Amino acid sequence: MTGWIGTMLLRPGLMVLTGEVGTTALHAHHTVQIMQSESAFRIGDAHGSTASCRAAVIPPNTSHRVVEGTASATLIHLAPEAAVATALCRDPADAVDVWVRHGAMFSCGPIGMTALVTGAGEPGRSAWHPAVRRSLADLPGLLADGPVRFGELAHRAGLSESRLAHLFSAEVGLPFRAYVRWLRMQHAIRLFAAGRTLTEAAHGAGFADSAHLNRVCHSMFGAAPSHFGQLRLVDELDGP
Incomplete structure (x- = not known):
């Protein structure tokens, strides 16, 4: 390979x-x-x-x-x-x-x-629920701050967690956790390609450690x- x-x-x-x-x-x-x-x-x-x-x-x-x-x-x-x-x-x-x-x-x-x-x-996105559009706009900033808490995202959007989860999956076409995993993987690759070590890229993107990042990368790519x-x-x- x-x-x-x-x-x-x-x-x-x-x-x-x-x-x-x-x-x-x-x-x-x-x-x-x-x-x-x-x-x-x-x-x-x-x-x-x-x-x-x-x-x-x-x-x-x-x-x-x-x-x-x-x-x-x-x-x-x-x-x-x-x-x-x-x-x-x-x-x-x-x-x-x-x-x-x-x-x-x-x-x-x-x-x-x-x-x-x-x-x-x-x-x-124009026809999507405003809460979904708000959540997609908020996610990159939340990701940079550490773990993404779905409850906080729902609170920002003014909906219950169950309602936002349903809308997110239906309109984005992907469950919330899977979408966040894609964002983290993308950010980790950006950090690694920019010269960070594998451990630094893993932690910077919110993975537990380099082994966690390695497993997700293998499964995804x-x-x-x-x-x-x-x-x-x-x-x-x-x-x-």
Whole structure:
């Protein structure tokens, strides 16, 4: 298994990695994943089936692995509340050259990466309950202060914990704890790529220790946090 060598763009609800892609172990994450390369790579599912493709859309919570990597690719992770992520999950069969195996994965032709990233920055929140919008806005600040207490979030939003939990899952598409885990993982990767030690990144993102961070990273990305150590943080994507 090789690590990523390239660049990484991090924004709320969005992670974009560009560079060399190595193999990964079987894993699943709560995000929608889009991967594109000019040369073919091979992905596999939990049933042992594999497919060679140059672009793939992986729905949330879908076990998959990279069987054969590629020298240069772009990989996007979209939080489930992003409007474009919602559209991809709703009807992934709109992609061309669809490959479906065990209802698990979808491979497709070239994807407009710039359009996807632009759309990812515009979550479809206008029709959401104000308490959900308030909670999503408050979470990054709470995360930086330490453990996130759902009761405090509900109090800020003016709702009971049970009501906010129901609304959050229904509208964001992800339970609260799973969403917070994604935010913590994203922050830990940012800290590690910026030069912090694994222990510092773990504590800075709210994980119990580096072993805890390592377990979550393996389950979510199929690789150890050290695989992100050679990525260079950027503010904007290169190219059009």
